[in-house]
Structure formats: C-alpha cells, structure tokens
Amino acid sequence: MNINEIQDQIVEEFAQFGDWMERYEYLIDLGRSLAPFDERHKTPEYLIEGCQSKVWLYPSFENGIITFSAESDALITRGIVALLVRVFSGRTPAEIVGANIYFIEKIGLRENLSPTRSNGLLAMMKQMRLYALAYKSKQ
Amino acid sequence: MKLAKSIEEIRSDFPILSTKAHGKPLIYLDNGATTQKPLQVISVMEELYRTTNANVHRGVHYLSDRVSDRYEAARETVRAFINARSREEIIFTAGTTASINAIAFSFGERYVGEGDEIVISGMEHHANIVPWQMLCERRKARLKVIPFSEEGVLDLEAYRSLLSERTRIVAVTHVSNVLGTVNPVKEIVAEAHRQGIPVLVDGAQGIQHGLVDVTDIDCDFYVFSGHKVYGPNGIGVLYGKAELLNELPPYQGGGDMVANVTFEKTTYNVLPFKFEAGTTNFTGAIGLGTALDYLSALGREAVAEREQVLLAGATAGLSAIEGLRIYGTAPHKVSVISFLPGQIHQYDAGMILDKMGIAVRTGTHCAQPLMERYGITGNIRASMAFYNTEEEIEALVKGVKKVTEMFA
Structure with missing residues (x-):
C-alpha cells in the first residue's frame, strides 16, 4: 500500500465511529498497542518537546527505507503517534518528502496538530520530513 | 455575606458563559488563566x-x-x-x-x-x-x-x-x-x-x-x-x-x-x-x-465566600475519586484545585474534559520548578470564579470519573 492508500484505510476505520468518545477510545487503544520504544533511545537527541506532552522519535535508514519508532508520555498523543508511524514508517525518503497528509483532517483530529496545541505532534511530523530530507540528500 | 445579585443575574452579565463547546454547554473552570468579562466592561x-x-x-x-x-x-x-x-x-x-x-x-x-x-x-x-x-x-x-x-x-x-x-x-x-x-x-x-x-x-x-x-x-x-x-x-x-x-x-x-x-x-x-x-x-x-x-458592587467578601463554597465542593467531589491526588492542601486557599487522577497524563484528561465542554488548564501552569518539587511533568487545574455553579462542579467531578474509566 502507498501512503495515500494507508491514509484512506485510516479514514475508513474512523468512519465507523458514531461519536467523539468512540474515536478517542480507539486512539487510546492504538496508543496502548504502539510497538514498545527502546528505552535507550529516550534521550534528549530524540525528544521532541511540547509544552503539553512529550514525544520521542527514533529513525533508522536501511536499504533505502526509513523506519520510525516513536513514543509519547500521553496516551492519546501516543495513539496519534501510532497513526503517523503507520503512515510514514517503512517508506522511501522520496515518498515521505512528497506526501500530502490529509487523514488527520478527515478523521477530525486536526485540533491535535494545531501549532497552538504544543503537544509535539506537529513538530514530530516536521521532524519525520526533515529526517527524510536528510536521508534523501545522502542517497 | 450575600452577593448583591442572584447567580442567574450574575451569569447573564457574562454573555460568554452561554457558549456551547463541542455542542455542550461550556463549563469554564480556567479562571486562573483568565477571567471572563461582564457586559459592563465590554x-x-x-x-x-x-x-x-x-x-x-x-x-x-x-x-x-x-x-x-x-x-x-x-x-x-x-x-x-x-x-x-x-x-x-x-x-x-x-x-x-x-x-x-x-x-x-x-x-x-x-x-x-x-x-x-x-x-x-x-x-x-x-x-x-x-x-x-x-x-x-x-x-x-x-x-x-x-x-x-x-x-x-x-x-x-x-x-x-x-x-x-x-x-x-x-x-x-x-x-x-x-x-x-x-x-x-x-x-x-x-x-x-x-x-x-x-x-x-x-x-x-x-x-x-x-x-x-x-x-x-x-x-x-x-x-x-x-x-x-x-x-x-x-x-x-x-x-x-x-x-x-x-x-x-x-x-x-x-x-x-x-x-x-x-x-x-x-x-x-x-x-x-x-x-x-x-x-x-x-x-x-x-x-x-x-x-x-x-x-x-457585587461585594468582594461575598465573592470570596462564594468561591470558598465552590472550592469545598470541588475538593470533596474530587477527593472521593479513587487514586486521585490533589496538589496544594494548605489550610488557607483560594478557589484553585490542581490534581492528577491515577497515572493518567494531564493532557489526556484535559482533552477528554474539553470534549465534554469543560475548560480546565493542563500542563505546568508556567511553574516548572513547582512541578519538579512534586516530581510531576504537569497536572490539571480547575480554577473557579463566583459565576461558576455547584452543577458545574458536579459536572467536573463526573467528567473526571469518566476519564478515569476511559483510561483504566
């Protein structure tokens, strides 16, 4: 699946929920099922600090593919982090740099990414693109 | 000491209090950050x-x-x-x-x-x-x-x-x-x-x-x-x-x-x-x-007394929630109550409360050294004003209970 197909899949998953409570409960579930983050990478280098919640993002690059693992101290943030990892991880730098991210808006979580909510998510998305740009220039 | 106006009269002086937030009646408990303005000021x-x-x-x-x-x-x-x-x-x-x-x-x-x-x-x-x-x-x-x-x-x-x-x-x-x-x-x-x-x-x-x-x-x-x-x-x-x-x-x-x-x-x-x-x-x-x-004109001492009643209600209601910790239990307090329910992150709780129409502050409240003193990264703060009601305090307590269920 390409990035847009995954985004469409996420939008479809969220479409089944009737109200905000169910959407957030699903996010909480996603947050809980996020792959464990290697504690050794919980360092300032990989920390994206928000005022409200913290996010750690660790990239690795092998055979032209970027893999991201991530973590947050808040569970709902972690759920959104899980979605971003699902969309961006396992991609080539070119795919990430060229991606148009629309699923957040479509599933009604845009407020969680607004610059005034300093929860680290917007910074995380930026950081993912920056890593992709850096790896791309190395290729 | 009695307020010079009834609670209904007071609330109608503050037009913003009839706002709907996410389709629910706004419950504004972030008065420590900023207070609402009466029509007289506007x-x-x-x-x-x-x-x-x-x-x-x-x-x-x-x-x-x-x-x-x-x-x-x-x-x-x-x-x-x-x-x-x-x-x-x-x-x-x-x-x-x-x-x-x-x-x-x-x-x-x-x-x-x-x-x-x-x-x-x-x-x-x-x-x-x-x-x-x-x-x-x-x-x-x-x-x-x-x-x-x-x-x-x-x-x-x-x-x-x-x-x-x-x-x-x-x-x-x-x-x-x-x-x-x-x-x-x-x-x-x-x-x-x-x-x-x-x-x-x-x-x-x-x-x-x-x-x-x-x-x-x-x-x-x-x-x-x-x-x-x-x-x-x-x-x-x-x-x-x-x-x-x-x-x-x-x-x-x-x-x-x-x-x-x-x-x-x-x-x-x-x-x-x-x-x-x-x-x-x-x-x-x-x-x-x-x-x-x-x-x-409202009566400053009456305002303070009214806020103490709200504080006592919030303190009693929130204390009854299992695992909830209150930060700040000094004998002489104003109507500000900071807390954390169990191990739930303040941002998670704040987001769910917001969806219920309840405005509280989450985070460090611009007092990072204080948070460090308690070994936490932040908490939730409800700050009451004289225009808040007992019903709103009940809704807060109910909302926090719901949050603890969701994250249990």
Missing part, C-alpha cells in the same frame, strides 16, 4: 471607542480632556480597590509580567550589585522567576529560593534564615497559581522590613479573590493583571510606595514620562507619569476600573 470599551477616543494628557481639546479625566478616575478606582495611600502610587502597565520586569529592571539598576541576593519562593510563576534571574545575570547577583511543604505551605523558618545583609529585595506570590495557597504576605513583609528589605508581592492570583489592602500588607510593590480580575487584557497595575518609586530610575523612555527634553539632558515627569512612557492603554485602564467597580 460595553464601556465599546462606548469609549465610539464616543470618547483621544490621546490622554496630550491635547487641550474636549475629547482629550474627557478621556484623561476618565483615565485618572480609573487610577483612583484602583487606588481605592487596593487601599493605596495616593493615586501617584498606581502605575498602569501591560500586566503582571510587565510590572515585575519593570521593577526587576529599575530596582536592579539602582540597588543590586555583584554578590547581592534576591529572595523568591519555590512556588512562583515563571513571571516572578525569570525577570529576577535576568537581573542576577546582569549584576552577578544570586537568587535564593524559599522552600515549601508537601501541602504547599511556605517554610517561614527557612525564609528567615535566607534573609541576609546581602538581600536586596524579596519577591513572593500572594497566591500560588497552582496550589491555591494564600501566603502570609503580611508576615513575610514584616520580617523583611525588620532588616530594611523591600518586598514585591505578585498579586496576579490574589487580587480577584477578596480584599487586598496594600497599606495593611505594607508591601513595597504589589502587581496584578486586569484580565485576571474580570477586566480587559493588556492592562495591569504596578503599585509602589511613592518614596521608593521616586528613588527608582524609569525603565522606559518616551513621551509623557518627561518634564523637559533637550539633546543634552532630559528631566523626568513626576509620579505616576515617570513610569508611563508612551501612549498608555487608557481604554484598558478604564475597562479595568469598570471591572473593579463591578466586583465592589
């Missing part, structure tokens, strides 16, 4: 721009005279509200932060040198930490911090031992914005004065919860913001004893703060104008005066 601001707008103290013309009179009347309202001795001791600023920065600069210029000490407390808002740190850096002075107990009570014995012959000023908060503790500022001032040390009291969270009498407290400076006391934002007050203010150099130069300007030498205007450079926020000041009049 309409005076509009009326000023429609009928009485001209620069103050500048023209001899009709409009300038009228607005200057109202600006000075607002100054008198502030003076009476905090029981200062004279109107020249009331300086209008942009807010608490601006007032503290002004004193940290002016006082620092005049009185602080290398090796001197400044005493603050461990429960200060960043606004009463950073300006003093900046001063210490400029002057190679040292910052000393009064510790506080688990309950959120300042350690006065430690305070006494921190005062030394190198202490130049003490800057403490009247009320903690996180813990709600009302500090014994009168005692703190008396102790400092015994050694000839002046005291600045940060009244950002003190001014809106009952009577403040700067003459009785005997503090040398008292600062607060208009927007936290039902007035407009961008206006604040710096009260200072005249004899001290007269000694301090101005912190900003510009129009209206001068007596005579030549390129060789400028002489400064008298108080309070010496500290009001440039065109002041006169509409804000008049709006603030209106807000203070509103509170006085």
Whole structure:
C-alpha cells in the first residue's frame, strides 16, 4: 500500500465511529498497542518537546527505507503517534518528502496538530520530513 | 455575606458563559488563566471607542480632556480597590509580567550589585522567576529560593534564615497559581522590613479573590493583571510606595514620562507619569476600573465566600475519586484545585474534559520548578470564579470519573 492508500484505510476505520468518545477510545487503544520504544533511545537527541506532552522519535535508514519508532508520555498523543508511524514508517525518503497528509483532517483530529496545541505532534511530523530530507540528500 | 445579585443575574452579565463547546454547554473552570468579562466592561470599551477616543494628557481639546479625566478616575478606582495611600502610587502597565520586569529592571539598576541576593519562593510563576534571574545575570547577583511543604505551605523558618545583609529585595506570590495557597504576605513583609528589605508581592492570583489592602500588607510593590480580575487584557497595575518609586530610575523612555527634553539632558515627569512612557492603554485602564467597580458592587467578601463554597465542593467531589491526588492542601486557599487522577497524563484528561465542554488548564501552569518539587511533568487545574455553579462542579467531578474509566 502507498501512503495515500494507508491514509484512506485510516479514514475508513474512523468512519465507523458514531461519536467523539468512540474515536478517542480507539486512539487510546492504538496508543496502548504502539510497538514498545527502546528505552535507550529516550534521550534528549530524540525528544521532541511540547509544552503539553512529550514525544520521542527514533529513525533508522536501511536499504533505502526509513523506519520510525516513536513514543509519547500521553496516551492519546501516543495513539496519534501510532497513526503517523503507520503512515510514514517503512517508506522511501522520496515518498515521505512528497506526501500530502490529509487523514488527520478527515478523521477530525486536526485540533491535535494545531501549532497552538504544543503537544509535539506537529513538530514530530516536521521532524519525520526533515529526517527524510536528510536521508534523501545522502542517497 | 450575600452577593448583591442572584447567580442567574450574575451569569447573564457574562454573555460568554452561554457558549456551547463541542455542542455542550461550556463549563469554564480556567479562571486562573483568565477571567471572563461582564457586559459592563465590554460595553464601556465599546462606548469609549465610539464616543470618547483621544490621546490622554496630550491635547487641550474636549475629547482629550474627557478621556484623561476618565483615565485618572480609573487610577483612583484602583487606588481605592487596593487601599493605596495616593493615586501617584498606581502605575498602569501591560500586566503582571510587565510590572515585575519593570521593577526587576529599575530596582536592579539602582540597588543590586555583584554578590547581592534576591529572595523568591519555590512556588512562583515563571513571571516572578525569570525577570529576577535576568537581573542576577546582569549584576552577578544570586537568587535564593524559599522552600515549601508537601501541602504547599511556605517554610517561614527557612525564609528567615535566607534573609541576609546581602538581600536586596524579596519577591513572593500572594497566591500560588497552582496550589491555591494564600501566603502570609503580611508576615513575610514584616520580617523583611525588620532588616530594611523591600518586598514585591505578585498579586496576579490574589487580587480577584477578596480584599487586598496594600497599606495593611505594607508591601513595597504589589502587581496584578486586569484580565485576571474580570477586566480587559493588556492592562495591569504596578503599585509602589511613592518614596521608593521616586528613588527608582524609569525603565522606559518616551513621551509623557518627561518634564523637559533637550539633546543634552532630559528631566523626568513626576509620579505616576515617570513610569508611563508612551501612549498608555487608557481604554484598558478604564475597562479595568469598570471591572473593579463591578466586583465592589457585587461585594468582594461575598465573592470570596462564594468561591470558598465552590472550592469545598470541588475538593470533596474530587477527593472521593479513587487514586486521585490533589496538589496544594494548605489550610488557607483560594478557589484553585490542581490534581492528577491515577497515572493518567494531564493532557489526556484535559482533552477528554474539553470534549465534554469543560475548560480546565493542563500542563505546568508556567511553574516548572513547582512541578519538579512534586516530581510531576504537569497536572490539571480547575480554577473557579463566583459565576461558576455547584452543577458545574458536579459536572467536573463526573467528567473526571469518566476519564478515569476511559483510561483504566
């Protein structure tokens, strides 16, 4: 699946929920099922600090593919982090740099990414693109 | 003590309280961050721009005279509200932060040198930490911090031992914005004065919860913001004893703060104008005066009593939730309650409460050292005003219970 197909899949998953409570409960579930983050990478280098919640993002690059693992101290943030990892991880730098991210808006979580909510998510998305740009220039 | 109006009448004075948030009736419990404005304040601001707008103290013309009179009347309202001795001791600023920065600069210029000490407390808002740190850096002075107990009570014995012959000023908060503790500022001032040390009291969270009498407290400076006391934002007050203010150099130069300007030498205007450079926020000041009049008419002691009832309700309701911790259990508190339910992150809880229409503050509340003291990265703060209701407190408690279920 390409990035847009995954985004469409996420939008479809969220479409089944009737109200905000169910959407957030699903996010909480996603947050809980996020792959464990290697504690050794919980360092300032990989920390994206928000005022409200913290996010750690660790990239690795092998055979032209970027893999991201991530973590947050808040569970709902972690759920959104899980979605971003699902969309961006396992991609080539070119795919990430060229991606148009629309699923957040479509599933009604845009407020969680607004610059005034300093929860680290917007910074995380930026950081993912920056890593992709850096790896791309190395290729 | 009874409020001069019924709760229905009071709520109809605040149009924003009928807002729907995410389709639910808004429950505004973030009054510590900013308070809502009564119609009386909103309409005076509009009326000023429609009928009485001209620069103050500048023209001899009709409009300038009228607005200057109202600006000075607002100054008198502030003076009476905090029981200062004279109107020249009331300086209008942009807010608490601006007032503290002004004193940290002016006082620092005049009185602080290398090796001197400044005493603050461990429960200060960043606004009463950073300006003093900046001063210490400029002057190679040292910052000393009064510790506080688990309950959120300042350690006065430690305070006494921190005062030394190198202490130049003490800057403490009247009320903690996180813990709600009302500090014994009168005692703190008396102790400092015994050694000839002046005291600045940060009244950002003190001014809106009952009577403040700067003459009785005997503090040398008292600062607060208009927007936290039902007035407009961008206006604040710096009260200072005249004899001290007269000694301090101005912190900003510009129009209206001068007596005579030549390129060789400028002489400064008298108080309070010496500290009001440039065109002041006169509409804000008049709006603030209106807000203070509103509170006085309602009954300031009745407001404080009403808020204590709400605090007691919130404390009882939230304490009954299993695993919930309250930060700040001092015997003397205002209507501010900070808490964390179980191991749930404050941001998660805040987001769910928001969806229920409940506005609370989450995070460090600009008091990171305080959070560190408790070993947490932040918490949730509900801050009540007299216009909140018992039903809203019940909804908060119910909402927090729901949050604990969702994250169980």
